[in-house]
Amino acid sequence: MNQRRGPPPGGRPGFQRDLTQGSLLNNIWILSWPIIISSALSTLGPTIDMIWVGKLGSSSVAGVGLAGLAVMLVNSLLMGLFAGLRAMVARFIGADDIESAAEVTKQAIVINLGFSIFMAILGIFFAEQIIMIFGVDPKVVTEGAAYLRIQFIGMVAMGLVMMTTSTMQATGDTINPMRISIFYRIIHIVLCPFVIFGAAFAPTVFPNIGNFSGWWPFPSMGVSGAALTGVVSQTLGGVIGLWYLFSGHTRLRLSLRNFHFDTSLIWRLVKIGLPAAVNGMERSVVGLVMMTFITPFGTPAVAAHTIMSRVEMFVMMPGMGFGMAAGVLAGQNMGANQPARAEKGGWLGVVLTEGVMLICSAAMAIWAPQLVRIFNSEPEVVEIGTTFLRIAAAGFIFMGFAAVLADCLNGVGDTMIPMIAGLVSMWLIQLPLAYFLPKWTELGVFGVRWAMVAALGARAITYVIYFKAGRWKHKKI
Numbered sequence: 001m002n003q004r005r006g007p008p009p010g011g012r013p014g015f016q017r018d019l020t021q022g023s024l025l026n027n028i029w030i031l032s033w034p035i036i037i038s039s040a041l042s043t044l045g046p047t048i049d050m051i052w053v054g055k056l057g058s059s060s061v062a063g064v065g066l067a068g069l070a071v072m073l074v075n076s077l078l079m080g081l082f083a084g085l086r087a088m089v090a091r092f093i094g095a096d097d098i099e100s101a102a103e104v105t106k107q108a109i110v111i112n113l114g115f116s117i118f119m120a121i122l123g124i125f126f127a128e129q130i131i132m133i134f135g136v137d138p139k140v141v142t143e144g145a146a147y148l149r150i151q152f153i154g155m156v157a158m159g160l161v162m163m164t165t166s167t168m169q170a171t172g173d174t175i176n177p178m179r180i181s182i183f184y185r186i187i188h189i190v191l192c193p194f195v196i197f198g199a200a201f202a203p204t205v206f207p208n209i210g211n212f213s214g215w216w217p218f219p220s221m222g223v224s225g226a227a228l229t230g231v232v233s234q235t236l237g238g239v240i241g242l243w244y245l246f247s248g249h250t251r252l253r254l255s256l257r258n259f260h261f262d263t264s265l266i267w268r269l270v271k272i273g274l275p276a277a278v279n280g281m282e283r284s285v286v287g288l289v290m291m292t293f294i295t296p297f298g299t300p301a302v303a304a305h306t307i308m309s310r311v312e313m314f315v316m317m318p319g320m321g322f323g324m325a326a327g328v329l330a331g332q333n334m335g336a337n338q339p340a341r342a343e344k345g346g347w348l349g350v351v352l353t354e355g356v357m358l359i360c361s362a363a364m365a366i367w368a369p370q371l372v373r374i375f376n377s378e379p380e381v382v383e384i385g386t387t388f389l390r391i392a393a394a395g396f397i398f399m400g401f402a403a404v405l406a407d408c409l410n411g412v413g414d415t416m417i418p419m420i421a422g423l424v425s426m427w428l429i430q431l432p433l434a435y436f437l438p439k440w441t442e443l444g445v446f447g448v449r450w451a452m453v454a455a456l457g458a459r460a461i462t463y464v465i466y467f468k469a470g471r472w473k474h475k476k477i
Contacts, residue, residue, distance in 0.1 A: 031328055089166075157238050196221060
């Protein structure tokens with residue numbers, strides 16, 4: 001039974017904005033700026049970790065970087081699974097079926113709990129073996145495994161944040177996810193250095209207050225402290241997100257009354273999300289393989305690549321924001337049987353993203369050394385990292401097409417084409433080039449980075465051709 005839209009109990013009328021009507025530019029802006037802030041804050045957590053961990057030395061940076069790749073692999077899998085959630089919720093909202101949108105969200109909670117239990121077991125027993133795959137020094141393995149174990153055990157927190165955020169954003173409410181992100185990331189930022197360095201850090205912040213060691217409560221935990229701070233802060237974010245959804249302080253109001261496992265609905269979620277999950281996982285797997293191409297060039301190269309990845313994630317935030325906004329618009333307008341409006345929103349998102357990417361690319365090319373020194377000031381790391389960043393800047397000219405159009409396709413539930421494009425571009429273009437360019441040319445380790453640019457360009461071309469063809473407009477979910 002369809003339930004017509006109205007202000008949710010305890011909710012706010014502003015969340016009821018009809019994204020199937022009105023100015024596309026205004027709708028994209030209203031949706032995207034909170035998403036950009038939320039995404040930047042989500043990226044800020046690992047980046048803050050890396051800034052403080054960088055003060056422990058290059059082995060700690062390399063270990064956390066390798067562990068971060070494994071976390072990103074799992075993160076990508078979760079994001080892919082929740083792509084089905086986003087698509088289905090957006091379509092139901094566009095069709096004014098609030099009841100079905102709420103039911104989909106409750107089944108997604110079940111998926112998250114099952115997945116998190118599995119990941120916790122994996123982290124407890126196999127953290128060292130995962131880091132050892134890269135063939136790095138024993139000290140790097142020790143540091144990376146300590147970080148990875150805690151992150152995997154706390155995966156339920158990451159899943160809750162991602163699930164609640166995805167649901168609210170798909171309904172058109174991007175303000176509350178932003179507020180939640182601000183809250184728990186502030187806690188992360190404040191606690192992180194104290195938990196990493198312990199009481200010894202306090203006098204460096206408050207040199208005139210005296211010795212804190214007699215009462216300051218935090219032990220010196222090193223990289224484990226960085227991971228623990230992230231888990232604790234995300235747990236707070238996930239709990240608050242659930243409260244928003246169950247209390248009706250957002251567009252949906254969930255209730256467990258008469259709840260039952262709906263295997264057919266769970267299968268629909270998985271069926272839509274699985275190609276997106278495979279796409280996300282393959283990106284992360286390729287990232288792991290790419291790291292094996294970089295590790296022979298030494299710890300400074302691994303540290304520089306890790307730093308570059310952190311900076312790159314921040315630069316991608318506008319593209320992610322506009323892309324996710326365009327994806328929400330596309331899903332809701334498809335639910336309202338307005339495919340032409342969904343397409344216009346996609347192309348508008350591309351234009352906005354390309355403009356921002358040109359500015360960011362120029363800034364990265366000019367201030368690359370300064371950006372690297374924020375994380376690590378070792379001369380060799382700065383030299384390699386500077387070139388890495390400038391190569392990445394050259395590839396950002398493709399980002400608007402690759403990121404936004406992929407989000408639009410995922411947003412309407414057409415997740416198969418992004419998966420195929422990812423498989424072809426990364427396994428047939430990126431990996432072969434990353435292997436052969438350092439061996440057959442004088443590019444050395446920089447050939448690995450140019451291979452990534454080539455694959456991004458190939459995906460951009462594929463998405464433009466497919467999106468323009470319009471077959472996605474007939475996708476049923």
